[in-house]
Amino acid sequence: MKSLKEVIDPDNLLNPGVIINDDKRAHVRNLKELPRVEEEVDKCMECGFCEYKCPSRNITLTPRRRIVVRRELLKLSRDGNKKQYKELLDQYQYDGLDTCAVDGLCATACPVDINTGTLVKRLRRENHSEFANGVALSVAKNxxxxxxxxxxxxxxxxxxxxxxxxxxxxxxxxxxxxxxxxxxxxxxxxxxxxxxxxxxxxxxxxxxxxxxxxxxxxxxxxxxxxxxxxxxxxxxxxxxxxxxxxxxxxxxxxxxxxxxxxxxxxxxxxxxxxxxxxxxxxxxxxxxxxxxxxxxxxxxxxxxxxxxxxxxxxxxxxxxxxxxxxxxxxxLDYVLPRASIKSRKKEIVLHPVCSLQKMGLETKFIAIASQLADKVDVPLHAGCCGMAGDRGFWFPELTKSATQPEADEVRQKEYDGYYSSAKTCEMNMSDAVGRNYESIVYLLDECL
Ligand code: SF4
Ligand code: SF4
Structure with a gap:
């Protein structure tokens, strides 16, 4: 193999040192440092498979980057680099914490099941003052x-x-x-x-x-x-x-x-x-x-x-x-078996919310829609809209960025109905697409 490589690549330009390497310890040199930082994400090998799922990927950080920054913070702290540490920590508040929708969709694409949202939730929890916790508790009580x-x-x-x-x-x-x-x-x-x-x-x-x-x-x-x-x-x-x-x-x-x-x-x-x-x-x-x-x-x-x-x-x-x-x-399991369908829509589009995907109910959602419409579209770019209950009210730039690929796709056609199963996500998608998204219950009511 070495002789062959020398013949075809005498100047050793192609993949130098990869597979054919004189250094017997090459396999343990120049390894990327993956320090233990937070137990929720320590298994991360920074492969990036999770990135395309993340609603904040186009405005701030992806899950992989959220983890990488935590590791970088640890390194800066170990090196005693206080100024850069503080600067990065300050930026992490918005880029890492505020704009994470904690929907956990990253876990569905991660080969080692890391849900970066779990880490973000804990960091938010640790950031809360006693006063803030007291206010939240009082809201819960009343x-x-x-x-x-x-x-x-x-x-x-x-x-x-x-x-x-x-x-x-x-x-x-x-x-x-x-x-x-x-x-x-x-x-x-x-x-x-x-x-x-x-x-x-x-x-x-x-x-x-x-x-x-x-x-x-x-x-x-x-x-x-x-x-x-x-x-x-x-x-x-x-x-x-x-x-x-x-x-x-x-x-x-x-x-x-x-x-x-x-x-x-x-x-x-x-x-x-x-x-x-x-x-x-x-x-x-x-x-x-x-x-x-x-x-x-x-x-x-x-x-x-x-x-x-x-x-x-x-x-x-x-x-x-x-x-x-x-x-x-x-x-699907209780209503439709008792229902007689009187009319069907021609062509509708669905927005399967992220919790639906995590609960494995997307197939059921499509099955319902398929009984009530001749053609059902689920956009190729359907994903988390970033609303996360109320996050879109506070950080509208997150939802705007998260919905853009899906909205661009949906706007290519005019549908007879736009349906989902979570009110806040429907509000968000309606804003993004310019058409009224509503609960699939409305479709059911119109067809029975
Ligand atoms: S929980 Fe959602 S917003 Fe947060 S890192 Fe994972 S995919 Fe991105
Ligand atoms: S997919 Fe999992 S292991 Fe890969 S970068 Fe994302 S969190 Fe890390």
Whole structure:
């Protein structure tokens, strides 16, 4: 082999030292240093397979780079390079932490299952002051009241837009953002009920109870349709009525939350309290697990599915007996077998949210859509929109960048409907594409 290489490459220009090498210790020289920094990501070999999945890849860092910077910080600290260390640490706040959607999609592409979002959540948790943790805990303890204030705020915002123009609040918050830490108002936000309205009364469809319906707080507070259709809750109840399904919405629903709001931001005490309270409520609502409970936002279902580690021993037992279903599961397994489909759409497009992908429900989502439309498109560039519950309100540049490839693809055609299964992601995609994305429950309602 050596002689052959000398004949064809006498100046040793091609891959010098690779495979054919005189140095017997070449295999242990010039290795990249991979110091142990954080247990969540120490296995990372910096291969980069995860990068294309990351919603922040085009504006700040990818998961691989988030890890590389942690390693670099360690090296700088070991070398006593305080100035550069501080500079890099400061930059990491925005590039590494603020713009990570903690959706964990990176783990789905990583050969060693690294979820960089888990590291980011812990770093956020460690950054929180006692005061911030106290505020989050107080929000969790008074969630019903806070939720009512948010709903009233959204309704008031809608009213301002009606008076001063449909984009008045969006323009105002956009103008204020560079100087004040305010969330960006989205024109897709529509309060489910009026300022004084309430949905806390118990409602059911008059049929034998088949499931408990848990309208999530986002649906309760901003689940109204941008197209002037009935809100998501009423639409789901309408579908239940048409298919003879008895749905119960519990009286004390207003104070219930899956806790994603707290877990994604690393507010552990608040998340622990919320998750435990919610499991206790679900236990009561479902008559100790006798009925499945159905949620209408997939990321909230995902959060509840993964809350077991923060539950008390007693609540862990309850959790193990509960059947917590996402609307996608429920529609395919319970609703469609009872439904008679009266019409179908011609061509629709789906946005499978990242929690749907992580839960392995994408096939079910497509299966539902395929029964209700002749042609179903899932964009090649469909991925995490970066919304992560509310991150897009605070860092709109993240969602704008994350949705661009998918939105560019979707805009190539005009569809008869645009569907997803998480309200905030629908709002985000609607902004990006310029067409109204809505819950697949609306498609179901129109076709039955
Ligand atoms: S959790 Fe999401 S945003 Fe964060 S690094 Fe992973 S893919 Fe990127
Ligand atoms: S895919 Fe996994 S191992 Fe490869 S760079 Fe990303 S986190 Fe590291």
């Amino acid at each position: 969630f019903g009241t806070v939720s009512a204030v948010v709903r009233a705020g959204v309704a008031a915002g809608n009213m301002v837009n009606r008076i001063f123009g449909s984009s008045a609040l969006h323009k105002l918050t956009k103008g204020l953002k560079p100087v004040l830490p305010v969330p960006l108002w989205s024109n897709q936000m529509h309060a489910s009920v009026g300022l004084s309205g309430s949905i806390s009364r118990s409602r059911n469809t008059g049929h034998k109870t088949l499931a408990v319906y848990f309208p999530t707080c986002i649906t309760r507070n901003m689940g109204a349709s941008a197209d002037g259709k009935p809100n998501t809750i009423d639409t789901f109840l309408h579908v239940a009525e048409k298919t003879g399904i008895g749905f119960v919405i519990p009286d004390d629903i207003q104070s219930a939350c899956c806790g994603q709001l707290f877990s994604s931001k690393g507010f552990n005490k608040a998340f622990t309290l919320t998750a435990n309270e919610t499991i206790e409520k679900l236990w009561k609502w479902t008559e100790e697990g006798s009925f499945p409970v159905v949620l209408d936002i997939t990321s909230c279902t995902f959060t509840l599915h993964h809350c077991r580690s923060v539950l008390t021993e007693q609540n862990k037992e309850k959790f193990d007996h509960l059947k917590i279903l996402d609307s996608i599961d429920f529609i």
